[in-house]
Amino acid sequence: SYLHPWSEIERRCTQQLTQDIFPDVDAKRAAVDSLLTPYAEAASSTDVTLIPTVAAQRAAILASIEALEGK
Secondary structure (H helix, E strand, O other): OOOOOHHHHHHHHHHHHHOOOOOOHHHHHHHHHHHHHHHHHHHHHHOHHHHHHHHHHHHHHHHHHHHHOOO
């Protein structure tokens, strides 16, 4: 079990080196939620069909952040 594929070693090293650089998951989600809350509220009061669009954008933003972090 001491032999690991290079991709696993690289992922672990990157994770250790960047754990103090990027905000934690809860902080990122809170920031994205605070950004999109006004849009979700506006959608719920004007056109409820836009609520899934706001949710999709939330998912896309979080995915982009993860991509920037190399996950």
